[in-house]
Amino acid sequence: MSVQRDAFYMARAIQLAKKGRYTTDPNPRVGCVLVRDDAVIGEGWHVQAGQGHAEVEALKNVPDAKGATAYVTLEPCSHQGRTPPCCEALIKAGVSRVVAAMQDPNPQVSGRGLEKLKAAGVEVICGVLQEDAQALNRGFIKRMTQNYPFVRSKLAMSLDGRTAMASGESKWITGAEARADVQRLRAESSAILTGINTVLADDPALNARVDELVLQPVRVVLDTHLNMPANAQMAKLPGRSLILTCSEDQQKRHTLQQAGFEVYQLPGKNGRLDLTAVMDFLGQQQINELLVEAGSVLNGALLDEGLVDEYVIYMAPCILGDQGRGLFKVPGLQQMANKKQLKLRDVRQVGQDLKLTYTPL
Numbered sequence: 448m449s450v451q452r453d454a455f456y457m458a459r460a461i462q463l464a465k466k467g468r469y470t471t472d473p474n475p476r477v478g479c480v481l482v483r484d485d486a487v488i489g490e491g492w493h494v495q496a497g498q499g500h501a502e503v504e505a506l507k508n509v510p511d512a513k514g515a516t517a518y519v520t521l522e523p524c525s526h527q528g529r530t531p532p533c534c535e536a537l538i539k540a541g542v543s544r545v546v547a548a549m550q551d552p553n554p555q556v557s558g559r560g561l562e563k564l565k566a567a568g569v570e571v572i573c574g575v576l577q578e579d580a581q582a583l584n585r586g587f588i589k590r591m592t593q594n595y596p597f598v599r600s601k602l603a604m605s606l607d608g609r610t611a612m613a614s615g616e617s618k619w620i621t622g623a624e625a626r627a628d629v630q631r632l633r634a635e636s637s638a639i640l641t642g643i644n645t646v647l648a649d650d651p652a653l654n655a656r657v658d659e660l661v662l663q664p665v666r667v668v669l670d671t672h673l674n675m676p677a678n679a680q681m682a683k684l685p686g687r688s689l690i691l692t693c694s695e696d697q698q699k700r701h702t703l704q705q706a707g708f709e710v711y712q713l714p715g716k717n718g719r720l721d722l723t724a725v726m727d728f729l730g731q732q733q734i735n736e737l738l739v740e741a742g743s744v745l746n747g748a749l750l751d752e753g754l755v756d757e758y759v760i761y762m763a764p765c766i767l768g769d770q771g772r773g774l775f776k777v778p779g780l781q782q783m784a785n786k787k788q789l790k791l792r793d794v795r796q797v798g799q800d801l802k803l804t805y806t807p808l
Contacts (some may be wrong), residue, residue, distance in 0.1 A: 450575075453546050456480050456487075456518040457576045461548070463501070464520045464583055469634045469661040470495045473733035475521055475587040479505040481542070483515040497663070500524065502533040506540050513541035520580045522551040522573070525560035534560040539568070544570040549579030552591035553729070558637040586637065586735030589756070594730040598754055600739040600746055601632055602774050603761040609771030610743065615648055624798025625761045630656045632759065636738035638665035638689075638729065642745040643674050650680055665689060665734065669745065671719050673699040677706040691728065693720055722752055747776035750787055758789065758805040761797070 463478030471477075471493050476681055479501035481489035489512065491504025499507070506512055517523075523533035523545065537545060538759070550573060551581050561571050581588060586597035603620045604610050611617035619626065633639060634655035641653065646668055649792065653666040664684040668675060673694040677791055681688045682703075690708050693715035700710045713728055714721045729737060749755050762773075780786065789805035795800070 452485070452570065453518070453575050456516075457483050457520070457546060457548055458579075459487075459490075460501075460518045460520050461576060461579050461583060463490055464580075466492050467494050468583075469655075469657070469659055472496065472637045472662055472735055473587075473590075475584040475735075476522045477501040477519065479520075480518040481505050481509060481512055481515045482518065483512075488512065488515060495788045500533045503531075503536055506536060509540075510654065511541075512627070513543075515540075515542045516544040516546060518546045518575075520548045520583065522547045522549065522556060523560045524553075524556050524566070525563050532560070532563075532667070534563045538564065538567045542569060542765050545572070546575050547571070547573045548575055549573065549577045552588045554591070584735075585756075586737075590730050590733070590735050595726045595728050596637065596734040596737040597756050598630070598726070598737045598739060598749070599636070599757045599759060600741075600749065600755045601629060601759045601761075602746065603763065604774055605763055605765045605767040605771065607766050607771070608773060609767035610774055611772040612767060613770040613772065615772070619764065620767075620799045621761045622765045622798040625689065625763070625800040625802065628797050628802065629761070632738055633657075633664060634659070634661045636664045636736045637734040638732075638736075639738045639740055640667045640669070640729075641739070641741045643668055643670040643672075644744065645669075645740070645742050646675060646679060646681075648742075648746075650676075651740070652684060653681055654684055654686075664738070665732070667691065667737075668730065669720050669725065670694075671715070673703065673710075675703055675708065677702050679706075682707040691720060691725055719748070722748060722754055726754060743773055743776040746774060746777075750775050751777050753807065756806065757792075758803075760803045760805065762801040762803060766797055 460478040464476040464587040467476045474496045478492040489505040491501045495503045525534050589597045634657045639653045649791045666681050666688040670690050671693050673692050690710045714724045788808045793804040
C-alpha cells in the first residue's frame with residue numbers, strides 16, 4: 448500500500464474518531480478502518496467508556512478480516528481493561544497489517560500493543576497522520592504523560608478588550624453563533640471550571656446544550672471559603688458538581704453535600720486554592736480536557752502560573768468603554784518586559800464575531 452493510500456484511509460479513521468468527541472471520556476477518541484484489496488470492509492469508532500473499542504466495532508460486522516489492513520488512530524491496546532485487548536482481537540481476526548497514527552501514551556500500553564502485533568507476524572507501521580491524531584486527543588495525551596488535563600480558557604470580549612460593563616452586566620457581548628460555538632466547546636470538554644464569584648454573580652448551569660449525544664462535563668467550582676449557595680442551579684442538574692475548597696468548615700461542607708455537591712479540601716497558597724494542586728486533583732479525577740469559564744481574577748491567576756494550554760477568545764464588534772471589566776487581573780505586571788506573550792494559532796469568523804485561538808509561548 449502506498450504512503451498516499453495509507454494517509455487516505457487514516458484520514459477516514461480520524462473522521463470516525465471525531466464521532467466520539469462528545470462521549471468517550473475518560474477514554475481517548477479512536478477510529479478504525481479495515482481495508483482489503485483497496486476496499487473498505489469495516490469501520491468503527493469508540494463511542495463510550497465501557498463499550499467496544501474502535502477495532503472491535505470495526506470487526507463486529509466483518510465475517511472475514513483475514514489479510515486486511517487495519518487503520519487505527521491510536522495504537523491498539525494490549526491490556527485487559529473494561530474490554531479485552533484490541534491487539535489480540537486483530538491477531539485473532541487474521542489482519543496482516545496494522546497502520547497506527549500514533550503510539551498510545553498510556554503507560555499500560557505505550558508500544559506493547561505494537562510489539563504484540565509484530566510478534567504475531569503482523570506488519571506494523573506507526574506515525575501516519577500523527578499530528579492530526581494527537582490534536583484529537585490532546586487532553587488524554589497530557590493526562591497520561593503529565594497527570595494534568597489539557598486546559599483551555601474561553602473568553603469573550605469587546606473590541607476594546609472588555610468582558611463586561613463596570614456593573615458586571617455581560618449578556619450578551621457576542622452573537623448567537625458564537626454562543627452556540629461555545630456550547631460545542633463545552634460538549635468536547637471533560638469538565639468546566641469556574642470561580643465562586645462567577646457563580647454568585649450568574650448562577651451558571653455549566654452544561655453543554657447541543658443537539659447530539661453528549662456526556663455532560665463535570666462542573667468544578669473553586670470556592671476557597673465555601674460560599675457556594677446550597678440552592679445553586681448546577682446542584683440540581685444531572686451529573687457531577689464539584690466544589691474545591693481550603694475551608695475546614697464541616698457544617699458548610701455537610702450542607703453542600705446534602706444539596707448534591709461533592710466537596711473536596713485541597714491545599715491553599717497565599718490565601719487561595721493552590722492552582723497546581725487543583726490541576727493535579729483534576730488529573731486524578733480522569734479529566735482529559737478542562738474548559739475554564741471564569742472572570743479576570745481566576746484567569747489572571749492561571750495565566751500568571753502558566754497553567755493554560757490554549758485560549759479561545761471571541762471578539763465582538765462592539766465597544767464597552769474604559770470603565771468595563773478586563774480579561775485578566777495580573778497585579779504583578781508593571782513593566783513591558785514582563786508582558787505575557789501569546790502566539791496566534793487560528794482565526795475565523797463565527798457570525799459577526801471573531802474566534803481567536805492562542806497558545807502561550
